[in-house]
Amino acid sequence: MKLVLKKEAATPIHQQIYHQLVNRIQTGVLAAGDRMPSLRLLSKELEVNYLTINKVYQRLEEEGYVEILQGKGAFVKSPHSGHTFPQIDGHQDSFTPLLTRSQYLMQRSKRQYDFSKAVVSPGLLPSHFLADQAKTILDLYPMILTTYGPVEGDEELRTEVSAYLGNQLGYRPPIDEILITSGVQQAINVVANTFLTPSDTVAVESPCYGAALDTFMNRGNAILPIQIDRDGMRTDLLEEQCRRNPPRVVYVNPTFHNPTGTSMSEKRRKELLELAETYHFLIIEDDSFNEIYFDGVLPPKPIKYFDTTGHCIFLKGFSKTMAPGIRLGALIADKELYESIFIAKASMDVGSPLLNQKVILPFMKTQRMKDHLEKLRIALQIRRDMTVEILENHLKDRITYEIPKGGLNLWIKLPEGIDILGLQKRASELSISFLPGSACYATNEPTQEIRISYSGLSDRENTEGITKLAKLITDLI
Amino acid sequence: MKLVLKKEAATPIHQQIYHQLVNRIQTGVLAAGDRMPSLRLLSKELEVNYLTINKVYQRLEEEGYVEILQGKGAFVKSPHSGHTFPQIDGHQDSFTPLLTRSQYLMQRSKRQYDFSKAVVSPGLLPSHFLADQAKTILDLYPMILTTYGPVEGDEELRTEVSAYLGNQLGYRPPIDEILITSGVQQAINVVANTFLTPSDTVAVESPCYGAALDTFMNRGNAILPIQIDRDGMRTDLLEEQCRRNPPRVVYVNPTFHNPTGTSMSEKRRKELLELAETYHFLIIEDDSFNEIYFDGVLPPKPIKYFDTTGHCIFLKGFSKTMAPGIRLGALIADKELYESIFIAKASMDVGSPLLNQKVILPFMKTQRMKDHLEKLRIALQIRRDMTVEILENHLKDRITYEIPKGGLNLWIKLPEGIDILGLQKRASELSISFLPGSACYATNEPTQEIRISYSGLSDRENTEGITKLAKLITDLI
16 A cells, blocks of 8 residues: 655645545545554654554544554444545645546456446457558558657548537537547546636536546546436536536536436536536536447437537547547537647647557448447447346345446446445455446545446356346345 | 637636737747737627727737737737746636647648757658558457557556666666656656646756646646756756755756757756755656767766656657657656556546557567667768758857757757747748747747757758758848
8 A cells, every 4th residue: 555645745744644544445445344554564654753643543533434453453444324524625635536536447457357447348349340441551651650640630530520420419510620639538638638727616427437537636626516317417406506606617428427327318408508608617528428329219419419609528439439449539629619629639648649540530431330339239238138137136126226228337326234345345356346436426425336337248257247246245235 | 819718717807818919929929010900809709898908908018019000900019138028827827828839739831841840750760660560460469459458558568668778777667667658748747647736836947848848837837947058957056946945846858958959967967866855856857869869979877867766757758769650658657656647647548559559569679679779860960960060051150059969959049139930930931940949938038049850851851941041040130
């Protein structure tokens, strides 16, 4: 366990240690029952006075995070529900929570049944076709690896993206309003770097895609979580907040929302746009799952479709539907915003690699893309159905969830009393992983929710893994 | 000309307009003699009251930026030397300067004689070999485009980077202290996102690589420019500053420094490390040019070579020496820092594309890399010599510069009285571009310096372009 202390920071050392330990307990890096490092060891490791560490441990005990057993050491306690963790604010501290979510990407030991990442199994993606295309491109442009591409992205690709998005957005965005990014994750960073000063507020769905939270919190932004229901973000609650203190940016993932799978209704989409116009905030619409709808039912039109005033920046990811290894996404922003966005991208990496951009062109241009998406929808729908069936068989009435109508994720509420961190530990022994719901909340409050992504494994492994996990949960109930 | 106003920002609208216009004048987007947009037009475009715009123009006139001619409009004046521009501080405003440097990347119209970018001509790089390797990799790993690579980078590449850097750094960094990034530019962003809170101070060489300044200023950091001389950053001046208010990070480009071409002496390198230990700051050592030394004289060892306490994060770029289109760099940080750095990279783009990483492997592994670097040094030395010869022939004694002992850049001081913005405009008419020195200072003070990169063109074009530019400068003197 590595704590990074900033001796010259404004936050006192004991506060830094306290926040980092709380953070590790909340996120399960230190799980219930774990023995905390000894005072002596931590004092030595951090080069901090023994008494300082002792003070921190006493506070942790008072607040119910650990139990100190005389002569045995300090042990992490299970968080009891309803326990509200102290708010962390101020720039120095807003660094620490960065650890909480992105660290799930850090699992170095691969799990056989990895349900923790929202990825699509490579077997379902056009691997061979794209590899062949890449070879053709290398023959066509032998200098492509030794030349910088344009910062804003390849013109041919932007032209193709414009045509492709034309169907979804209801208009073909001009190519000088399209920026190619290294995936949607970078696109979120680009927008944050362009429009958010460190003191701004960002409203998000609660729960929210964790890596987006990380980006905003890392920039120093205050997070305003807005509850969602079956129709997506509660615009009435957002409006209340706007009247008091409007956010600078509202980040939403309205279509087959990660992690819950719900889609925002058309009515709410329009209401959100109206609020953006009234209170002058920007909407970031993160759209990675639009194409992955099930049962033949198309999702509502994107928010950008209804946007006539340029308040919405639309992000399209190609990782889920095409090829994650290529690391590409597209950002659509109206002309007034585009120049600044371009400059942020330039300052972040001088542009995405050109070969990767050329490779997906022929795929997007032909009927092949449409056929592929059709097959992908069928394959993922089968996995969703299998997953739901197993859960129904084993856990009917004991867990709560909505059957997702698209996307890659199932958001499950487990009964009170099940210790999520304990479950995570037991699952890990069976080589199973999932995402604890707390990773999707800005405050890391304990929650009984977990996210399962049913898209990353083969049919067989998916069935095996979900069955094992369902049995494990049954045991714990 | 697009000004982006933030109506809900803490900075009043008239201040925002003022700063953005000043910014455009200082950087030559609005060049001396240009007519400013009319009050009526700007008022309409920005939806801002006519009187507000008028107030801004009057201030610009008072401060000597523009001249208002009754009935004709406002015209940009040449900046007279010694004029100190007002400091811009505070978070809202610290957004604006982001525009100043990175916008040079925005030149959409390609210049025939482009000396403004520090790039190596693709003809000098192993284009065909790498393209062939890429094809082999695609055959070997047909799923490579549809699989996420590890966030920290491909293990094989990190192993190879470790071996490659072993020679330069004096030790082989363990692979779990190496992170692969999308170029050095991204690596700078990763470090900033990991260790800099928005209110921290960053010390830099003055002048400094412009895109690094952009990154820090965009994050909200205060910039502490430290003068350089022939031995690099003046550590005595840095120490003075440290005594008052030590920076959190010191960013240096010590070897064949961009833009000046100078190298920091070994003595200064050691002094900088001592200061880092005393005042607990981190050093970012940006090393893109180490391999490009001339006249057979190796540059001093990297700062990281002397670092025994982990205060130095070393960044190695592969764009200048190998392949810019692949967009790769490597970051070396000691274990204590690595976990946080990993997490920042994850939150920025979930990892760089795997294909690109595999492609450079066979090149680095073989003798080919060494042979290539040898040839590259010879070719660039010839260009440096040609460039210097032309300048000597045309401008001897009238311009000041040091002959660079490595790298891609020549930093030239033109005589007082030459209007750099005017020169830029005239050069542009001849399809010549260069980097105005002001892009390399945090405050955008006017300066008589310009940067010429002699590495991006063919020999013939380089000679033609430099000759034309030299003649143009002669005319202006």
